[in-house]
Amino acid sequence: MNIPDLKEVAIKECRIMDYMSKNDYEAAVIGRRDNFAWLTCGGNNGVVLNYEAGVCIVVITKDAKYIIAKTMDAQRLIDEELQGMNDYYLVSLKWYECSIEEKALELIKGKKAFSDVRLKGVDFKPDVFYDLHYPLTENEIMRYRILGKTTEEIIKKVADRINPGMTEKEVESFLAAEYANNHMQGVVYIIGSDERISKYRHCLPTDKRIDKFVMIATACQKWGITLPITRMIYWGDTLPEDIRRKYEALCIIEAHTFAYCFPGNKFCEILDIQKRLFEETGFTNEWEKHYQGGITGYVVNNPTKCTCQDAVITDKQTFNWYITITGTKVEETILTSLEGKEILSSTGLWPVKKYQANGQTFFLPQILLK
Numbered sequence: 001m002n003i004p005d006l007k008e009v010a011i012k013e014c015r016i017m018d019y020m021s022k023n024d025y026e027a028a029v030i031g032r033r034d035n036f037a038w039l040t041c042g043g044n045n046g047v048v049l050n051y052e053a054g055v056c057i058v059v060i061t062k063d064a065k066y067i068i069a070k071t072m073d074a075q076r077l078i079d080e081e082l083q084g085m086n087d088y089y090l091v092s093l094k095w096y097e098c099s100i101e102e103k104a105l106e107l108i109k110g111k112k113a114f115s116d117v118r119l120k121g122v123d124f125k126p127d128v129f130y131d132l133h134y135p136l137t138e139n140e141i142m143r144y145r146i147l148g149k150t151t152e153e154i155i156k157k158v159a160d161r162i163n164p165g166m167t168e169k170e171v172e173s174f175l176a177a178e179y180a181n182n183h184m185q186g187v188v189y190i191i192g193s194d195e196r197i198s199k200y201r202h203c204l205p206t207d208k209r210i211d212k213f214v215m216i217a218t219a220c221q222k223w224g225i226t227l228p229i230t231r232m233i234y235w236g237d238t239l240p241e242d243i244r245r246k247y248e249a250l251c252i253i254e255a256h257t258f259a260y261c262f263p264g265n266k267f268c269e270i271l272d273i274q275k276r277l278f279e280e281t282g283f284t285n286e287w288e289k290h291y292q293g294g295i296t297g298y299v300v301n302n303p304t305k306c307t308c309q310d311a312v313i314t315d316k317q318t319f320n321w322y323i324t325i326t327g328t329k330v331e332e333t334i335l336t337s338l339e340g341k342e343i344l345s346s347t348g349l350w351p352v353k354k355y356q357a358n359g360q361t362f363f364l365p366q367i368l369l370k
Contacts, residue, residue, distance in 0.1 A: 001080045001081075001083070002040060002041070002042050002043045002044065002080065002081045002082075002083070003083050003084065004040050004041040004042075004043065004082065004083065004084060004085060005041050005139055006084050006085070008041050008137050008139055008140075009039065009040065009041060009085060011137060012038065012039050012132070013039075013060065013065075015132045016028050016060055016132060017060070017062070019128065019132060020062070023114075024112060025112050025113060025114055025123075026061060026062060026108075026111035026112050026113065027059060027060065027061045027062075027107075027108040027111045027112070027113035027114075028059070028060045028061075028113065028114060028115070029057060029058070029059055029060075029104055029108065029113055029114070029115035029116070029117070029119060029122060030057065030058040030059075030060075030115075030116055030129070031053050031054060031057045031058075031100075031101075031104075031115065031116060031117035032052055032053060032054065032116045032117060032126070032129075033045055033046045033051070033052060033053065033054040034052070034224065034298040034299050035116050035129045035298065036054050036056070036058065036224075037223070037224025037225075037298055038129075038132075038133050038224060038297075038298045039058065040081060040082060040085070040224075041139070041223070041224075042143075042222075042223035042224045042225075043077075043081035043082060043224070044081060044224075045069075045073075045077060045081065047073065049185075053117055055069060055070065055073045055077075055100075056068060056069035056073060056074075056077055056100065057069075057100045057101065057103075057104045057117075058088075059104050059107050059108060061107075061108065061111065064089060065087060065088045065089065066088060066089045066090075066091055066104075066107055067082065067088050067089070067090050067091065068091040068093070068100045068103045068104055068107075069090075069091070069092060069093070069100060070092070070093050070094070070095055070100065071092050071093065071094055071095065072095065074090055074091075074092035074093075075092070078090055091103055091107075101117075101119055104119065105119060105120065105121070105122070108122070114128060116128075116129045130295070130297075130298075130299055130302060133297050133298055133299075134297070134314050134315070134316060134317045135314065135315045135316030135317070135337075136297070136316045136317070136318065136335075140225065141316065141335065143222070143223045143225060144225060144227070144318065144333075144335065144344050145342075145344060147184075147220075147222050147223070147225060147227045147344075148227055148333065148344035148345050148346075148347060149347045150182055150184070150222075151184075151220055151227050151229055151345060152229070152345060152346065152347045152349050152350065153347075153349060154175065154178040154179065154182065154220075155175075155216065155218075155229060155231050155349075155350075156349045156350060157178060158171065158174045158175055158178060158216070159216070159231065159233055159368060159370075161174060162174065162210065162214070162233070163210075163235075163370075164209075164210050164211055164212065164235055165209055165210065166209065166210055167205075167206070167207050167208060167209050167210070168191045168192065168193055168196075168203075168205035168206050168207070168208055168210065168214075169205045169206065169207055171191050171205065171210075171214065171216065172189045172191055172205040175189065175191075175216070175218055176189075179220050182222075183222060184220045184221065184222045185220060185221045185222070186218060186219070186220050187219050187220065187221055187226065187300060188217070188218055188219035188228065188300065189204070189205055189218055190202055190203055190204065190205075190215070190216075190217035190218065190230075191203065191204075191205040191214070191215065191216055191217070191218075192205075192214070192215050193208060193209075193210040193211065193213060193214040193215070194208075194210070194211045194212060194213050194214075196208065197213065197214075197215050197327050197328070197329075198326050198327035201289065201290050201324060203215070211235075212234060212235045212236060213232070213233070213234050213235075213243070214232070214233050215230065215231075215232050215329060216230065216231050216232075216233075217229075217230040217322070217329060217331060218230075219296075219300055219301075219320075224298050225297060225298060225318075226296050226297065226298070226299070226300045226301075227296075227333050227344065227345060228296055228300065228301065228320040228322065228331055228333055228345075229320075229331060229332065229333060229345040230322060230329050230330060230331035230332075231350065231365065231368065232247070232328065232329070232367045232368070233367065233368045233370060234367050234368070234369055234370070235369075235370050236369065237369065238369075239367060239369070242327075243327065243328060243367070245282075246283070246325040246326075246327060246328040247328045247330070247366070247367055249277075249278075249281035249282065249283055249325060250323050250324070250325055250328055250329070250330045251330060251353065251355055251364045251366075252277060252281060252355065252357075253274055253277045253278065253281070253323050254321060254323055254330045254332070254355075254362075254364055255355035255356070255357040255360075255362045255364060256273055256274075256277055256357040256358065257270055257273070257274060257292075257293075257321045257323065258321070258334060258341060258343075258357070258360070258362055259357035259358035259359075259360045259362075260273055260357075260358065261313060261319060261321070261334065261336050261341065262313060262336055262341070263312075263313050263314055263315045263317075263336065263337065263338055264312060264313065265312070265313050266309070266310075266311065266312055266313075267294075267305040267306045267308060267311045267312070267313065268306060268307065268308065268309055268311070270292075270306065271287075271292060271306045271307070274287055274292050274323070275287050278325075283325050286324065286325045286326065289324065289326065290322075290324045291303040291306070291322070292306060292321065292322070292323055293306075293319060293320055293321035293322045293323065293331070294306055294319065294320070294321075295317060295318070295319055296318050296319060296320040296333060297317075297318050301320055301322075313336065315337050315338050316335070316336075316337045317335075317336055317337075318333060318334065318335050318336075318344070319333070319334050319336065320332065320333045320334075321334070330364070330365075331345075332344075332345045332346055332364075332365070333345040341360075343362070343363075346363070346364070346365055350365045350366075350368065351365070351366045351368060352364055352365055352366060353366050
């Protein structure tokens with residue numbers, strides 16, 4: 001059951017209303033599950049879990065706020081996801097009546113509106129909502145710290161359990177069970193072993209048996225927020241030189257990425273630094289083979305700002321920088337703010353190594369030897 005923090009909800013409603021006022025809008029429409037979770041401090045309006053759209057639509061105007069849903073979902077949403085949000089009018093539709101989208105259009109008829117889902121005659125602006133997610137509130141940061149600690153505990157527990165001969169799918173099942181036991185939901189399972197790590201950037205788990213090397217790249221959600229993380233495990237006393245060299249280069253690039261990830265800096269400047277370091281470490285063209293990371297939070301990841309010349313990092317944002325060289329990968333979720341940086345996904349359970357960049361020190365997770 002979700003119990004929204006009404007003060008936090010009010011902050012988010014004020015952000016929406018402020019954007020509406022500054023841009024001459026009279027209504028905002030929210031239909032995506034991630035934005036519903038953001039507004040309601042972790043509420044879940046999903047039934048089919050692989051759909052981005054939820055089973056209700058929120059309409060906010062200058063005069064009123066509505067929740068539109070079919071009867072099979074309406075009362076549950078009010079009772080279990082929106083407790084205390086009593087200033088929202090519930091519009092409950094029978095299954096054979098008009099769609100929730102049609103009802104939303106009826107409620108905003110004649111108003112200039114923007115939406116995170118496509119509606120006829122309404123400005124489609126999903127990125128606006130993602131910008132409104134930040135700065136994270138203190139309660140959201142607290143939740144993120146809890147999620148980061150729990151996630152690394154789960155990853156370490158699974159890493160201790162797996163051994164050569166197990167399949168990649170078994171690793172996935174271990175993770176999924178641990179997430180469920182902690183009331184979390186896995187939303188990304190990239191699990192590859194041995195030659196598959198070099199062959200594919202996105203190795204979805206198969207029945208292949210692990211020999212000596214495995215990568216676990218996963219993302220989980222709780223309270224609507226997402227924590228992506230990657231860890232690598234090698235069975236042997238020492239790493240092969242090619243893996244060691246690649247992973248060391250990645251950590252150097254990662255440390256500099258973190259160092260220059262601060263409010264006011266441009267995303268594109270970080271990408272330029274990454275390109276330069278790929279070249280300096282001897283892996284010139286590797287940056288072309290995968291995104292280098294971007295914003296995370298209620299959205300799993302948005303890497304598009306890194307190629308935008310004007311996009312600027314703001315206060316209290318979260319990022320998952322996933323940096324790859326063929327056969328190796330690093331990925332952490334970090335919080336950056338005017339007060340400094342915090343690696344949310346690294347909490348002391350995994351072996352780390354010290355790196356310095358731009359006068360800053362970072363302790364970055366290494367490949368676990370078993």
